[in-house]
Amino acid sequence: MTVDERGRATLGTDDAEQPPLRQNRDYTYLIAGGAISSLGSRMSSLAFPLITLAATGSPFAVGLVAGATTMALVLVGLPAGALVDRWDRRRTMIFAAALGGTAYLSVAIAAFADHITVPHLMLAAACGGVANGFYAPAEQVAVRHVVRKSDIPRAAVNNQVRSATAGLAGPPIGGLLFGITRGLPMVADALTYLVAIVCASRVRTPLPGTAIEDREALLPSIRTGLRFLFGHQLLRTITLLSTVLNFAGTGLVVSVTITMQQRGTAPGWIGAVSSAMAVSMLVASLLAGRILQHLSVGLLMFLTPVVGAVAFAGMAFVHAPVALMVLMACATFLLAPCNAAVVAVLTARTPADRLGRVMSADNVLSLVLTALAPATMGFLIGAAGGEEAMMTFAVLLLLSGVLVLAFPRLMSMPAVVDSAGQTA
DSSP states (O other), X not given: OOOOOOSOOSSSOOGGGSOOGGGOHHHHHHHHHHHHHHXXXXXXXXXXXXXXXXXXXXXXXXXXXXXXXXXXXXXXXXXXXXXXXXXXXXHHHHHHHHHHHHHHHHHHHHHHTTOOOHHHHHHHHHHHHHHHHHHHHHHHHHHHHXXXXXXXXXXXXXXXXXXXXXXXXXXXXXXXXXXXXXXHHHXXXXXXXXXXXXXXXXXXXXXXXXXXXXXXXXXXXXXXXXXXXXXXXXXXXXXXXXXXXXXXXXXXXXXXXXXXXXXXXXXXXXXXXXXXXXXXXXXXXXXXXXXXXXXXXXXXXXXXXXXXXHHHHHHTTOOOHHHHHHHHHHHHTTHHHXXXXXXXXXXXXXXXXXXXXXXXXXXXXXXXXXXXXXXXXXXXXXXXXXXXXXXXXXXXXXXXXXXXXXXXXXHTOBSOBOTTSOBO
């Protein structure tokens, strides 16, 4: 769950100059380019381990390649945010997409030539991580420039729909293409980057970075973003609670897979439970606009982990696959609306000239802890057993929700902003 928040924007186009979201040409290009690129990323997220395992037969090599992406995202996250706030955002998106597309195309060529090596795959995966580390905050800042403040919640909802759709459709398409020939998913992903480049180049709204004479040095600029993130009580609260929610939720999703494997559940049913989560999040994304109109940000941040904790606790003792599918759908249903609510409020309140840094700092914090969740859960399952580990993480998830009650301002804060950019 990525979030950003704060004061009033000092940069960006006047709301009066922007059309409604459905008529907003620039926003359409941004959301379309990001949607196609997200679909490609989900395809390659399946294809990378399959290609690595087919070429090496080594699960350790698969871990190295997957770790290269995460490590790159962590290492470039903070500098990328500072640089995104300096540079022209359109050019940043174009160059980032070009880097990712080139890296993945090189893997496709190597696969067609039957010359796959682990160092090459690690380098390509790292380049993909770097590309995402720059593209994602640049796109978010660009959206902040091209849409009216009153349309930010709807834009956040659309982003959740885009992510959920890509998560549901991308892996099956990637698997299908991989079944035809190893390099084909990477060719498809490279083409999606090309689409993202074309879409970004068609955005007409100026997306300039900070003027050269006003730029801080890189390290002080990063510190400014971190101070901004943690110096405001509301922003700090939302960020830390969201990070705990993500950590516990990720660990619980992993625990379901491991526990089902230990119980001897058929792989098809394990996949069905995972698909139930994807379908639930897609449906919730489509309904998120209505949900945001009726529930405050704090209430969503309370209900999401509490409902999830109860459902996951039930999964610790339920063995029937169909029941597990229902519980998984319930556990993850509110996640997309909760994400959209938090992102909408925080994006609307963050000055546009600091949004890249704040976003990246929050992303890095969430990414580091989320990356630790599977290993932590695996250790607990090995030490105490699947049901005990799931209950431990369910309690942690529950606590992240209960803590929200200590912040009345958050509980009363709606996700929807008015035309002046103020929360009700």
